[in-house]
Amino acid sequence: MRQVVVIALNTFRENLRDKILYNLLFFAVLLIGFSVLLADLTIMEHQKIVTDMGLAAINLVGVIIAIFVGIGLVSKEIERRTVYTIMARPISRTQFILGKYLGLMLTLFVNILIMVVVYLATLQVYRAPVPWALLQAIELIFVELLLVTALALFFSTFSTSTLSAIMTLGFYVIGHLTTDLKGIAQKSHSEAVKAVMTGIYYLCPNLEMLNMKGQAAMGASVPLSYQAWASAYGLLYAALLISAACAVFQRRDF
Amino acid sequence: MKLKAGTESVAGWLLTGSLLLVLGGAAAGTLAVVEHQRPAMVRAAELAFLPKGEYLRVAVLGYRQIAADLIWLKAVQHFGERKQTTEGYLWAYHAVDVLTDVDPKFTSAYQAAGVVLGVWANLPEESIALLTKGMRHNPDVWQLPFYVGYDYFYELHDPVQAAKYLRIASELPGAPAYLPKLAARMTVEAGDPDAALEFLQRLYQQLQDERLRESLVQRMKEVIAERDIRFLEEGVRRYKARYGKLPASLNDLVTKGIIQQIPEEPLGGVYELKASEGTVASTGLRQRLRVHRHYTGGFSR
Structure with missing residues (x-):
């Protein structure tokens, strides 16, 4: 456990040294820039746009970090050959993967925390309401980021960085469209199509279940039980990916 | 030694395999629960939260057609429901309105949505709004004014307007030869069941969908009864x-x-x-x- 924490903290420090938090500047420019740009719109729309924009920016910035830092977690260590010095110590490969994952999780958490503070402050400035649903949506965004990080980490244990990035992005897109797959399966008259589509549906992560942005901006909250189940789903799927990543990494030669 | 290593790795594989299976099964199970719990409001309102077409067109960069196709896929799911509420139809209408802003040349979307809204959903105004929007962007497609004619004649009980649109349709390339005559009958013998019957039969020939055809057969029977x-x-x-x-x-x-x-x-x-x-x-x-x-x-x- 101690080893995992050490690696996690190391990863976090490394992320900070890589100037990951510069993205917050990008976030602030996006959020405040747009707010200023749209200031001459009517008051109602203006508030809505700031609310939408903030949620979208938090999500987008988070996903970019999750994918592009996530794929580098393991592959960079291997490319720089620093992985040998770590593996020479009494640290198992599973601990290494877990530590790396927890480290990025911490980075993402801190990142989101700062973004949320800026976001809420912006909403205050524009006197936009802060419904409870907004925080629900942000929590589910964080779960989504954990899932995407796990995807990136999983792919990077057995393929190159570029390929991992492409695959993770691909799964991110698919994850938002799988509900349509299910719809197609239900409407199809062919049993084979139905079975294949349903199979793919349960195999691919369903990120749309974690997406509450549209409703949250309208102030419509979801029941807590839904939030709990959806979070459980995201975390279970992430656990599955991390376990698979550990299993692959155990058997990998480098 | 070698054998031991072999059994060890087999045990290892089994252990990892079963762990992955358990986690995968749990994830799939939770997904089944989550989608069940997802509030009906959220599910149905997905289409309602679509941004305005004019913004979306910019946001999807150059990928307008594929974006429109994806929204259409979603909207079709709602149109296809056997028991759809008026609200559901209105959301689907909104989705088609947005997607035709993104891709105004998507003629089959206008046609299909127009027919469903008119024949099934009992929303002739929305149907006409979509179809006439389609006519503005695609003035060469005769089916669009033809379906508007149906809405006016059958749903809004306005044979004069219906005839006007049928005449527009009849002047477009590829329009069937019976249209001018049908338009004439519509105005001269407004209210004649035989004219109505002919119109319905022509529409029936135009449509491929079995369930829409069923609805039309029902209408024809009503006209015969009349x-x-x-x-x-x-x-x-x-x-x-x-x-x-x-x-x-x-x-x-x-x-x-x-x-x-x-x-x-x-x-x-x-x-x-x-x-x-x-x-x-x-x-x-x-x-x-x-x-x-x-x-x-x-x-x-």
């Missing part, structure tokens, strides 16, 4: 003119030789004489078609 009712009422009037009183039942018309036989009711009911007023009603027809009642002045009395 035609029969008129025929019988005419017989009752002739009976009264000849004998100075109303017949006791419709069978009297046959026995006295006023009509050859009572036509078969196409909707599965029977025709009955309302002795007090001398009118005829069908037990299968819920209400007489307004379109004919409004414009019956010419022939019934």
Whole structure:
């Protein structure tokens, strides 16, 4: 456990040294820039746009970090050959993967925390309401980021960085469209199509279940039980990916 | 030594394999629960939260067609529901409105949504709004004004407007040869069930979808019932003119030789004489078609 924490903290420090938090500047420019740009719109729309924009920016910035830092977690260590010095110590490969994952999780958490503070402050400035649903949506965004990080980490244990990035992005897109797959399966008259589509549906992560942005901006909250189940789903799927990543990494030669 | 390593790795594989299976199963199970719990409002309102088409067109960069296709796929799911609420249809309408902003040349979306909204959803205004929007962007597609004609004629009971759109359709390339004549009948003999029947038959030939066709067959049966009712009422009037009183039942018309036989009711009911007023009603027809009642002045009395 101690080893995992050490690696996690190391990863976090490394992320900070890589100037990951510069993205917050990008976030602030996006959020405040747009707010200023749209200031001459009517008051109602203006508030809505700031609310939408903030949620979208938090999500987008988070996903970019999750994918592009996530794929580098393991592959960079291997490319720089620093992985040998770590593996020479009494640290198992599973601990290494877990530590790396927890480290990025911490980075993402801190990142989101700062973004949320800026976001809420912006909403205050524009006197936009802060419904409870907004925080629900942000929590589910964080779960989504954990899932995407796990995807990136999983792919990077057995393929190159570029390929991992492409695959993770691909799964991110698919994850938002799988509900349509299910719809197609239900409407199809062919049993084979139905079975294949349903199979793919349960195999691919369903990120749309974690997406509450549209409703949250309208102030419509979801029941807590839904939030709990959806979070459980995201975390279970992430656990599955991390376990698979550990299993692959155990058997990998480098 | 080697063997031991072998069994060890087999055990390892089994352990990892079963762990992954358990986690995968748990994830799939949770997903099943989550999608069940997902509030119906959220599920149905997905389409309602679509951004305005003018913004979306910019946001999807160059990928307009594929974005429109994806929204269409979603909207079709809602159109296809056997039991859809008016609200659901309105959301689907909104989605098609947005996607045709993104890709205004998506003619099949206008056509399909227009027909479904008109024939099934009982939302002729929305149907006409979509179809005429389609006509503005695609002035060469004759089916669009043709379906507008259907909405005006059958849903809004306005044969004059219907004829106007049929004439527009008839002048477009590829329009069937029967259209000008049909348009003429529509205006001259407004309210004539035979003209309505012909229109429905032509529309039936245009549509491929079995369920839409079923709905049209139902409409045709209603028109036939209406035609029969008129025929019988005419017989009752002739009976009264000849004998100075109303017949006791419709069978009297046959026995006295006023009509050859009572036509078969196409909707599965029977025709009955309302002795007090001398009118005829069908037990299968819920209400007489307004379109004919409004414009019956010419022939019934």
